[in-house]
Amino acid sequence: MTALEALDIRFPTSRDLDGSDAMNPDPDYSAAYVVLRTDAGDGLEGHGFAFTIGRGNDVQTAAIKALEPFVVGLPLERVVGDLGGFSRGLVYDSQLRWLGPEKGVMHMAISAVVNAAWDLAAKRAGLPVWKLLAQLTPEQVVDLVDFRYLSDALTPEEALDILRAAEPGKAERIARIEREGYPAYTTTPGWLGYSDEKLERLCREAVADGYSMIKLKVGGNVEDDRRRMRIARTAVGPDIRIGTDANQRWDVAPAVEWMRALAEFDPYWIEEPTSPDDVLAHAAIRKAIAPIKVATGEHVQNRVVFKQLLQAGAVDVVQIDAARVGGVNENVAILLLAAKFGVPVCPHAGGVGLCELVRHLSMFDLAAVSGTEEGRAIEYVDHLHEHFLDPAGVRDGRYLPAALPGFSAEMRPEALARFSFPDGPEWRMS
Numbered sequence: 542m543t544a545l546e547a548l549d550i551r552f553p554t555s556r557d558l559d560g561s562d563a564m565n566p567d568p569d570y571s572a573a574y575v576v577l578r579t580d581a582g583d584g585l586e587g588h589g590f591a592f593t594i595g596r597g598n599d600v601q602t603a604a605i606k607a608l609e610p611f612v613v614g615l616p617l618e619r620v621v622g623d624l625g626g627f628s629r630g631l632v633y634d635s636q637l638r639w640l641g642p643e644k645g646v647m648h649m650a651i652s653a654v655v656n657a658a659w660d661l662a663a664k665r666a667g668l669p670v671w672k673l674l675a676q677l678t679p680e681q682v683v684d685l686v687d688f689r690y691l692s693d694a695l696t697p698e699e700a701l702d703i704l705r706a707a708e709p710g711k712a713e714r715i716a717r718i719e720r721e722g723y724p725a726y727t728t729t730p731g732w733l734g735y736s737d738e739k740l741e742r743l744c745r746e747a748v749a750d751g752y753s754m755i756k757l758k759v760g761g762n763v764e765d766d767r768r769r770m771r772i773a774r775t776a777v778g779p780d781i782r783i784g785t786d787a788n789q790r791w792d793v794a795p796a797v798e799w800m801r802a803l804a805e806f807d808p809y810w811i812e813e814p815t816s817p818d819d820v821l822a823h824a825a826i827r828k829a830i831a832p833i834k835v836a837t838g839e840h841v842q843n844r845v846v847f848k849q850l851l852q853a854g855a856v857d858v859v860q861i862d863a864a865r866v867g868g869v870n871e872n873v874a875i876l877l878l879a880a881k882f883g884v885p886v887c888p889h890a891g892g893v894g895l896c897e898l899v900r901h902l903s904m905f906d907l908a909a910v911s912g913t914e915e916g917r918a919i920e921y922v923d924h925l926h927e928h929f930l931d932p933a934g935v936r937d938g939r940y941l942p943a944a945l946p947g948f949s950a951e952m953r954p955e956a957l958a959r960f961s962f963p964d965g966p967e968w969r970m971s
């Protein structure tokens with residue numbers, strides 16, 4: 542490995558309130574972006590990123606740069622030929638580990654670098670990441686996972702059993718994914734900063750576009766939420782699922798009261814009702830508002846908290862994020878945990894590039910882990926895809942598989958130049 546380049550890339554999305562919610566009123570979707578280079582002579586690079594929403598992206602970029610000595614100089618095969626070992630090498634540097642352990646800025650930096658290594662490995666194999674993962678043997682998949690702290694809930698032997706049980710039919714499921722893609726739901730109608738007219742129009746468009754589920758941001762003002770839920774329910778009819786998302790707004794009691802006030806509009810789930818660290822609060826809310834489901838995960842920092850959420854019966858839906866926990870490897874662990882507990886995974890996406898990445902993980906889950914799409918859908922938000930070489934796309938309410946080898950993380954060079962912060966032309970104008 543010859544180079545690790547870290548870039549601060551920011552998109553001025555706060556100008557149109559795209560992405561606005563109860564806790565994040567003015568996000569500028571950003572990527573702390575990493576490029577890995579080699580001397581293999583094939584011109585292939587590994588691209589990855591951590592997603593942030595503006596201020597602090599410089600801190601995230603510096604954290605990625607701190608990993609340079611653990612990457613540059615490694616033989617290429619030590620990276621792409623041993624992605625489990627490479628990932629563990631980053632997680633267990635004792636000095637950087639102090640900054641977590643396995644949480645926050647440093648862990649997100651590791652995620653960006655690990656995902657970039659997967660991008661490189663998949664490009665070299667000529668496969669999209671989901672298919673590279675799906676063609677591994679159960680033993681090879683288990684070797685990707687760090688089972689430390691998991692064995693009270695999931696042992697390597699149990700993981701092997703899950704993966705072996707999914708072997709029959711795997712080839713047919715891969716073929717079906719290539720033909721038909723994977724279920725999607727859309728958050729595009731539901732941003733908190735949108736007018737009632739825009740909400741209604743986007744709800745109708747979502748149904749016309751073939752979605753069977755939409756999602757609304759809630760948690761600003763309960764009467765506003767009741768009005769917006771009524772508009773949405775009237776627009777989509779009784780058969781379309783409406784997820785709600787509070788982005789960590791509440792304590793337990795207000796979460797329960799608020800969701801009871803919205804219950805007449807039949808919300809399918811409440812996402813991030815409270816702190817992503819608070820396992821017991823999620824369990825209490827879930828018990829109080831059933832049959833409304835509880836979903837969380839986009840800010841859950843690592844496999845240990847996911848384990849506890851599952852052990853405590855605190856969630857109905859696990860929402861992995863492709864770029865927050867320690868990259869592909871830790872997400873494979875979480876997919877296996879969810880399969881063990883029989884809980885569906887409906888990934889978080891949106892932001893910048895998260896749709897591009899996370900489709901690979903769900904398609905791998907369907908092909909080789911859970912073996913089912915029942916109760917599952919990936920979030921889709923129609924933002925910023927044009928900046929990617931292999932953009933995510935949805936047809937008839939289903940995500941299409943990646944078109945190119947790799948992890949679909951690579952942004953167009955002109956986008957990297959234009960949105961570079963603070964010196965790119967987009968930021969010098971403002």
Ligand SMILES: [Mg+2]
Pocket residue numbers: 786788812813839889
């Ligand atoms: Mg959310």
